Amino acid sequence: MLPVSLLPLPVLHIIITMLLLTTTVLARSESQSTIGKPGCKTHCGEVRIPYPFGIGPGCYFDEWYQIDCLNLTRNLEIPHLRKTDLKLVENISIEDRTLKVIQPITFMNCPTKQSETANLTGSPFVFSQKRNKFTAVNCGMLSFMRSATESQKTDLTACMSICDKNTSDSSCNGMNCCQITIPSNLKIFVIEFGTFNRRASCEYYAFLVDQQWFESRSKRYDHIIARDKTDSVPVVLEWNLLYNHSTVKEFQMGISDKVHSYCQLDNTTPSIFNQSMIQCFCKKGFEGNPYLHDGCKDINECEKFPPVCKDDICNNYLGGYSCSKKAWKKPTTKSALQAVQGTSISSGLLLLFFCLWFLYKIIKKRRKIKRKQKLFRRNGGLLLQQQLCSSEVNVETIKVFNSKELEKATDRFHKDRILGHGGQGTVYKGMLTDGRVVAVKKSKIVDESKLAQFINEVIILSQVNHRNVVKLLGCCLETEVPLLVYEFIPNGTLSKYIHDQNEELPLTWEMRLRIATEIAGALSYLHYAASFPIYHRDIKSSNILLDEKYRAKIADFGTSRSVSIDQTHLTTLVHGTLGYLDPEYFQSSQFTEKSDVYSFGVVLVELLTGQRAISIRRSEEAGKSLATYFILSMQQNRLFDVLDPHVLKGKKADIMVFANLAMRCLNLNGRKRPTMKEVTAELERIQMSEKKNFNVPQDSEEVEDLRTQDFEPWEVVSLSTGPASHTGLASSSHELPLLSFTSL
Incomplete structure (x- = not known):
């Protein structure tokens, strides 16, 4: 086999990359087999469930760590912490001993949005002081976080912000929004507001939130709730093993055979109700789940990238590694032959990689073409072709635009480009590559039953050539909804x-x-x-x-509608304004x-x-x-x-x-x-x-x-009593006027 040192540098990069991908896949499969007990489910949806947490009998440490995997839909599973009635949203961390759950938002004087925060009393969980912040979106009032015990209801923390609707500051540091650190070892709390407004506005709200999530969601904190349309936010909990003093020694004896891990009492958390917290760790040079027997595996430092020994030889051993100098050898004929073989192998790998990449591009292009063809048929393309073949339409006057050209012309249909909303769609202002300003009509049509109306407009306008009729320049049928391109009329209606x-x-x-x-x-x-x-x-x-x-x-x-020369009328469902x-x-x-x-x-x-x-x-x-x-x-x-x-x-x-x-x-x-x-x-x-x-x-x-x-006058009556409720006129939740005829 050709020594690694004799391979060309580009070839080495390719081989190392492929090895890293293979190692990652193997490491993932291995980690899945060691994070939980044998035979136990280790994932619920996309969330990883490591021991002491578990799904199913015998897979968890005790009832506090029992996870139910809820099937919300066929392809969506949500992990649920049964004892505390909390839903998990991310992987449970063994290293940091944290998990992220969903907590409700407390709105001020908002009867339609009732909320109740989690009660962690007696559990091995506490609200993380390091990761969470008490946050209040309001101004001119105090927002309190208080203990939930009625016998001694004390203030835990509070904050107040100043009103300034014109500020551009988005740091939530006292202008319309405030944040403050929470007490340590917090297990239960309620949120209250310092003033009471009898009118239910739901404008002010407060919540405990994972600060990293809060900062990453939006530059404008007051848009987070309105944009996501949610009544809850993620909160980080810290966890340890919870054991009584009488069973600590028994637990320590039970894990004494874990030669690559160790456990100890958590002295940083005060004893609550005669309970102690136990923490377990992998020893230096090992990684994995220290709460399982033989759950900590040796870290092979020599497989890390970049190499830990640089140009030296790396020797891995259980729990560590060492570096040794390379012995220099004069290249031989055999080494030169091996170098040629290595070059050939690397060239073959490069050729294989190129072929796979080229095949991927072809498949991607074919899928894109098929998708456009599917959209063309769904948006009435076949109906348009049929109409063009059966009518005296000058096809050359109708240009078929591609989707990229119209997206560029309208700045990806930005809301600032909207000119108005018509009966059949929304109209955007755009500029084509040749400098022409146009109006692009994005149809509301999404079902085949109304495609005839869209195609009808294309056919009719293609036949019209009059200076007092808006000119149709073309259409686009390869998008999600059909598009029509007209000449731009600048002065409105x-x-x-x-x-x-x-x-x-x-x-x-x-x-x-x-x-x-x-x-x-x-x-x-x-x-x-x-x-x-x-x-x-x-x-x-x-x-x-x-x-x-x-x-x-x-x-x-x-x-x-267009009619034949000998027709005097059309019989249709009633349309109009x-x-x-x-x-x-x-x-x-x-x-x-x-x-x-x-x-x-x-x-x-x-x-x-x-x-x-x-x-x-x-x-x-x-x-x-x-x-x-x-x-x-x-x-x-x-x-x-x-x-x-x-x-x-x-x-x-x-x-x-x-x-x-x-x-x-x-x-x-x-x-x-x-x-x-x-x-x-x-x-x-x-x-x-x-x-x-x-x-x-x-x-x-x-x-x-x-x-x-x-000239007989008519009166305006309610649509609900009109004589033609079957005619297809638009209706709404309000009463619409409709014409009903009576003689004087």
Whole structure:
């Protein structure tokens, strides 16, 4: 065999690494066999259980050390210290004689969170003074740790912190949080607060905690409980063997045959109830479990890395080692041959290692590809391909983005990049590698039953090419949830400008008229100029965006549908937004192009009045629906009393024509509503009138005729009593308004 000294240095490093890995595995298997009694279970889940603790009869020293292994789930086991009713969370340490358990947090005046600390009286356990700290998260009050005995309830320790909500100090040293050392040999305590607040806020709390865990969990101590959503924290206990004076000699005789270990009385812990503590140790040069017969094994110092003898020869013996100088020998032909053999062996090992590494990379890459393929199918990729093959969609206009590109563009979908939450998902702002700013929609869809809505939006938007419709740039289907990439529209929604008006940029009458004309033109395009007629089905001011020049763009096609040329309506479950929903569609479940016209009419009324589509602030007589309120105002000749102040600056004749157009769009009879082509033409005529500053005389007979048409008002009632609870409208724990029709 080739001497180690003749092998090349790189080869030596590889061989030593492999030997260390093998030694680690063997050492682990050996340690598992020596930490507990023969035939006893030594692990519960990931927690190691060494003797004197044990699981099962005959495996533990006495009842204080009995462990129950609780099966919470199929793959989760939790060790439970039966006598003290405590759960373990980490390995039991033989060297430090410690174990870590779960203790409850005490909240101030919080009836929903009751807690009771452990009682270690009479047990071989004490709360570790070295490892634990009494911690209170509060300010301006004292938090006490007191003895739990009613006969002599004394203060053990206490701390108080100063209130400062603006501090950046996270050390818990007196600003909103305080810590203090606990007494030694502590076995039982209660936590109380110095002031009492009758209002249950649960804002202040105190607890005994493992200081290492507390410092490692968070830079902000006051976020630990809120983030982890827990009512308990880990606490370190110290343990020894507990024996009466009468049995100490018997125990010492029982371990006298442990030639590599020794035991002694713990003189640092005072005697309690005539009880003594016994500690056992492995002798120098040995390691293992000193509480077992022959549980301490010799440490082979010569196998340690780095070598203890450096360049000298290491000789291991029971309980120690020695170093001796190497005898120098002149290399021989045989040694040279052995060196060549060693080089060949090392080269073979390197080649084997490279092959294994290359194989691992291939397997990892294949798994990644299969996962992306699985996500692609789950997110509707096959459905999208089917739709693209069966429709007249220009596939080249739809780019398929990869997940890495969109994660980089949105800073891994950071919460600061959120633009808003739509009906079908969350929208993030991002920047592509080519510098384009985009909006990335992360769908909420996780079940196959709703994939059609997502794929529907891709198909519909891919067919649309209009300057007043948000442009779809592409999609990504290889992520956990589907992603859509749109052009970025910087100035938010029309709803924001109508209802939260900005004095620096008021929404003037001219701007409102232009925006209404642009929306009408886009809807007219969808209804009549697209390759297939498209019904939006959710027209509302919050689905209309404004670009950098405040031009209107229609967005959110998640519920839209395309129909064939010869179809006049769609029969579907009712979808839409309360206040904008066509009453005729609500009753019949048949959506027509005139249903979009009705919703657009509500948007026109919003532009005129500046009021919301549904509002509980309006009087009961006027109704919570803006459409009802507007129609009643028109019938009572109070139009100019309900207009927005910015609208009143326009020409009254044009405003009246605009209002009459909105009335026609809101007609309860869909057949009597104008088409979007007619609406667009009428709005363009009003625009031309404004540009020419031409005052069109008001035709009183025409206005009167419009006012006396059958505009029947409706009242707002609870969803629980509505006639279409089966229609699929969104519901919540509160009562939602829903339209119910009655004649005057």
